[in-house]
Amino acid sequence: MKRRSFLYIALGAVFGAGILAGCSGGGSSESGGGTGTTATGDSIKIGLVASLNGDQRPWGVDSERGVRLLVDQINEAGGVNGKKIELLVGDSNSDPQIGKSATEKLISDGAVVVLGEVASGITAQMAIACTEKGIPLVAIGATRDDISDKGPDIFRVCYRDSFQGPVMAKFAFEELGLKRVALMTDKKIPYSTGLSNSFRDYYAMLGGEIVDEQFYEGGASTQFNAQLTNLKGKNPDGVFLSGYFTEVGPIVRQASQVGLTNVKFMGGDGWDSKEIINSGGEAIVGGYFCNHYSDQEDRPEVKAFLDAFVAKYNERPGTTMGALAYDAAAVAVEAIKAVTGDVSSKSVAGALHNLENYKGVSGDITFKGQGGNPPKRALVVELQADGTQKPVKAYAPTDVK
Amino acid sequence: MDLGTAFAAGLQLDFANLPQQLVNGILLGSIYALIALGYTMVYGVLRLINFAHGEVFMLGAYMALFVSWWLGYSPTATTLGQSSWVNLLMMLVASMVVCAIIGMLIELFAYRPMRSQPRIASLITAIGVSLMLQYAGALFLPNSPPQPIREEINPYRNEVLQIPLKPRDTTFIEKIKVEEAEFNAAEAAVKARMETEGVKSEFDLSPEGRLLRETRNDERNDVTNMKSEYERSGVSLLIPYGQLIMFVTALALMLILRHIVMNTKPGRAMRAVSLDFDSASLMGVNVNRIVTLTFAIGSALAGAGAMMSATFLGLSLTTFFGVQPGVKAFVAAVLGGIGNIPGAVLGGLLMGVAETLVVWSGYGDYKDAIAFVILIAVLLFRPGGLLGSSKVEKV
Numbered sequence: 172m173k174r175r176s177f178l179y180i181a182l183g184a185v186f187g188a189g190i191l192a193g194c195s196g197g198g199s200s201e202s203g204g205g206t207g208t209t210a211t212g213d214s215i216k217i218g219l220v221a222s223l224n225g226d227q228r229p230w231g232v233d234s235e236r237g238v239r240l241l242v243d244q245i246n247e248a249g250g251v252n253g254k255k256i257e258l259l260v261g262d263s264n265s266d267p268q269i270g271k272s273a274t275e276k277l278i279s280d281g282a283v284v285v286l287g288e289v290a291s292g293i294t295a296q297m298a299i300a301c302t303e304k305g306i307p308l309v310a311i312g313a314t315r316d317d318i319s320d321k322g323p324d325i326f327r328v329c330y331r332d333s334f335q336g337p338v339m340a341k342f343a344f345e346e347l348g349l350k351r352v353a354l355m356t357d358k359k360i361p362y363s364t365g366l367s368n369s370f371r372d373y374y375a376m377l378g379g380e381i382v383d384e385q386f387y388e389g390g391a392s393t394q395f396n397a398q399l400t401n402l403k404g405k406n407p408d409g410v411f412l413s414g415y416f417t418e419v420g421p422i423v424r425q426a427s428q429v430g431l432t433n434v435k436f437m438g439g440d441g442w443d444s445k446e447i448i449n450s451g452g453e454a455i456v457g458g459y460f461c462n463h464y465s466d467q468e469d470r471p472e473v474k475a476f477l478d479a480f481v482a483k484y485n486e487r488p489g490t491t492m493g494a495l496a497y498d499a500a501a502v503a504v505e506a507i508k509a510v511t512g513d514v515s516s517k518s519v520a521g522a523l524h525n526l527e528n529y530k531g532v533s534g535d536i537t538f539k540g541q542g543g544n545p546p547k548r549a550l551v552v553e554l555q556a557d558g559t560q561k562p563v564k565a566y567a568p569t570d571v572k
Numbered sequence: 573m574d575l576g577t578a579f580a581a582g583l584q585l586d587f588a589n590l591p592q593q594l595v596n597g598i599l600l601g602s603i604y605a606l607i608a609l610g611y612t613m614v615y616g617v618l619r620l621i622n623f624a625h626g627e628v629f630m631l632g633a634y635m636a637l638f639v640s641w642w643l644g645y646s647p648t649a650t651t652l653g654q655s656s657w658v659n660l661l662m663m664l665v666a667s668m669v670v671c672a673i674i675g676m677l678i679e680l681f682a683y684r685p686m687r688s689q690p691r692i693a694s695l696i697t698a699i700g701v702s703l704m705l706q707y708a709g710a711l712f713l714p715n716s717p718p719q720p721i722r723e724e725i726n727p728y729r730n731e732v733l734q735i736p737l738k739p740r741d742t743t744f745i746e747k748i749k750v751e752e753a754e755f756n757a758a759e760a761a762v763k764a765r766m767e768t769e770g771v772k773s774e775f776d777l778s779p780e781g782r783l784l785r786e787t788r789n790d791e792r793n794d795v796t797n798m799k800s801e802y803e804r805s806g807v808s809l810l811i812p813y814g815q816l817i818m819f820v821t822a823l824a825l826m827l828i829l830r831h832i833v834m835n836t837k838p839g840r841a842m843r844a845v846s847l848d849f850d851s852a853s854l855m856g857v858n859v860n861r862i863v864t865l866t867f868a869i870g871s872a873l874a875g876a877g878a879m880m881s882a883t884f885l886g887l888s889l890t891t892f893f894g895v896q897p898g899v900k901a902f903v904a905a906v907l908g909g910i911g912n913i914p915g916a917v918l919g920g921l922l923m924g925v926a927e928t929l930v931v932w933s934g935y936g937d938y939k940d941a942i943a944f945v946i947l948i949a950v951l952l953f954r955p956g957g958l959l960g961s962s963k964v965e966k967v
Contacts, residue, residue, distance in 0.1 A: 226890065228716035265716075346775055348789020358937055386936040393887055393897065394603075396596040396815075397931035397939075404589045406800040408793050417718060417888055424723060424886035428812035430732065430803075433796045444717070449647055450886050452723035564775045 207305035207516025208283045214257040215514050217242075217503055218282030220273045220297055222289065225265025226417050229444045230289040230492045234311055235260060237496030238286060240483055241504065251507050263293050271296035278304045283516050284506075286499045289492050291315035291362040298325045307520035309499045312463075312492050314440065315365045319543040324520040328498045328536055330547040332362070335439050335461040336369025337571040338549045342459065342564060343409055344377045347435055353407040354384040355398065355422065357414035366413040366439045373571065382407050387422075389414060395422050399429045409435040416442050420450025427454035435459065443490050448558040456556045461549050463491045464533040465562040476532040491533070498531035505529055585933060591737060592809055593932040594925060599815045601924020602822040606877040607901035608908070608916035609829065610870030616846040616911040617866045619691065620683060623698040626898020627705035628675055628871045632667040632878030633889050634713050637721050639663045640883075645722045655727045660883065664821070667879035668872040675871025676864050684860070709891040718888030726883060728813035740806030748802060751795045758788035814884030825876055826917060829869065833913060838865055846911065903943050907950055909960020918958060922946070
């Protein structure tokens with residue numbers, strides 16, 4: 172009898188915890204426009220939410236390393252106006268709801284500004300939490316367009332899908348000479364559907380033909396034979412895969428097995444991870460995707476960043492998110508430096524809105540007059556057999572549209 | 573637009589693809605069937621839905637991953653020797669053995685103590701075991717980033733079995749040669765131009781060079797189109813060797829299972845236990861041993877399915893790897909009539925084919941919904957499943 176009741180208690184605890192975790196996501200219906208946080212004492216707290224566990228761990232690890240590198244550099248140089256920057260880190264576990272809870276925790280711990288996430292789905296939830304409390308958010312790699320509509324003080328240091336979609340469409344049509352392209356979209360992630368749409372529209376405008384679009388669900392699909400057989404029947408010159416590397420790899424590996432060879436595979440920055448070479452195998456070598464910068468560029472910002480990164484961690488960042496996270500932290504610190512008087516969420520947000528021509532590792536960043544969406548350049552890279560990315564063409568914000 | 577026209581607008585039927593899609597469906601279904609057998613066997617003897625079965629599948633996939641590392645195909649290895657079928661067999665056997673042991677342990681520690689309790693207690697325990705393996709497994713197993721088994725371990729990865737149904741139009745072969753010659757000439761022109769301009773990448777060419785490159789691209793598209801037209805002039809089924817191995821192995825395992833259940837003494841005991849648990853024990857059947865055997869066999873089948881999915885399909889492993897296949901296979905088992913062994917196979921194949929046909933018809937977004945639509949439709953008319961007995965239970 173005793174054993175049984177213990178089991179019930181244990182089960183109750185498990186389910187109770189599950190229910191609580193489920194609630195914390197949807198709750199708190201405060202009527203927006205919180206007052207934000209004001210930094211007190213001799214340190215200024217900034218928060219970072221990153222996917223330190225789960226599918227997107229490669230991005231999360233690089234995010235944390237990039238931000239920590241910058242914060243350490245600033246503190247070693249004496250901090251900002253005599254105050255140290257204190258970094259608070261939360262783990263989103265690659266999950267939007269957990270990301271939102273982590274953001275709320277960072278805000279209640281006193282962060283004046285929150286940095287993060289790479290995935291648009293997670294960032295959207297973080298943006299809601301930040302807007303509710305009146306805290307500015309600087310997103311690292313969230314490219315989906317509507318992220319910045321979630322509130323007045325939502326910034327990002329990356330380009331948007333309405334830019335990278337057209338860039339890849341232009342590259343496919345003009346540089347690769349592909350006239351018939353098929354799309355493959357992950358129905359489950361907002362990033363993928365948004366990117367597919369922007370690619371489709373621009374490619375059709377250029378005069379190319381979208382011959383087919385097939386769907387799958389990330390995490391739920393195992394065999395892609397059915398979709399790939401359909402694609403093959405439509406005889407495309409190229410296939411644009413707008414999903415994350417976790418599914419793109421297996422899809423491309425299986426594509427070669429159903430005889431979908433001789434086509435060019437392309438994608439967005441969701442491809443950016445070394446893992447894609449292991450899961451994609453030989454078939455993915457020679458694929459093109461859109462990225463934020465390349466560690467093979469010779470701009471001084473890139474060199475300085477890579478030298479400092481290697482000195483601290485003994486290896487180069489595995490993804491471009493290391494550089495973007497460094498930039499996100501840098502613009503936040505730049506804004507804090509520009510504040511006169513009290514460092515508060517409000518004053519930092521104001522300074523961010525006025526930021527102009529910051530020379531970031533991933534290129535120039537300007538928020539002034541842009542509503543949180545800096546015009547950024549994009550780099551098309553080619554996957555090499557050793558997993559490195561060879562830059563093949565750069566596009567300026569004015570090159571499309 | 574009313575529903576009918578909306579449906580017709582999205583419908584795109586390419587009948588040349590249909591035979592291939594049916595084959596794809598059967599290949600997919602054979603794995604569902606393999607997992608579904610585990611659910612149905614356990615239900616047959618214990619009237620318990622083993623929700624942890626999907627997690628046994630996940631652990632089997634990890635076992636295959638570890639064996640592949642041990643064989644030298646780790647993510648960091650750069651020089652890989654030629655793999656052979658022996659490697660695959662070792663992974664298969666290791667996965668099956670480990671899964672059988674895990675299945676037996678789960679039964680011994682989680683379900684046996686609950687057997688005299690109301691059935692709902694066992695059911696909740698099953699959910700608990702499932703969650704424990706998913707989340708506690710994440711502490712020990714390499715899951716972030718998700719790890720795929722390297723394709724180099726599969727020596728047959730580039731081989732495809734072609735079954736011609738209608739011969740191709742061979743006049744295309746000459747045309748392809750002509751197109752290829754034109755392409756090669758254009759390619760040579762681009763290479764020469766890159767040489768004279770002194771650029772390393774074809775994307776840095778001057779406008780004149782770009783014109784050459786465009787011609788080359790058009791020629792390349794012509795070659796691709798011609799080849800594809802050649803392929804489409806006949807009808808042939810393509811089956812990648814890896815997936816063929818999956819199908820044949822699954823089939824062989826199912827036949828072995830049938831032999832065990834129908835023609836051996838433990839099999840007869842298993843059927844007796846399934847028919848009436850208490851009477852079987854009164855007749856001298858060692859019920860505990862039979863239940864353990866059932867778990868071992870069912871889990872070993874899941875392990876085989878897991879090893880083959882992970883190896884031949886290139887999927888990355890997390891501790892949630894078994895959730896979706898588990899759900900699908902469970903639906904397949906219910907569809908075929910839970911507790912009924914041929915029913916599980918039928919249900920699995922039916923699910924695989926149905927899902928594939930939904931994608932074929934252009935409604936790929938509803939792929940996962942269709943499984944449940946079929947389930948509801950079947951249960952409305954045959955509450956016991958397709959082959960199950962629809963005996964009304966007193967509540």
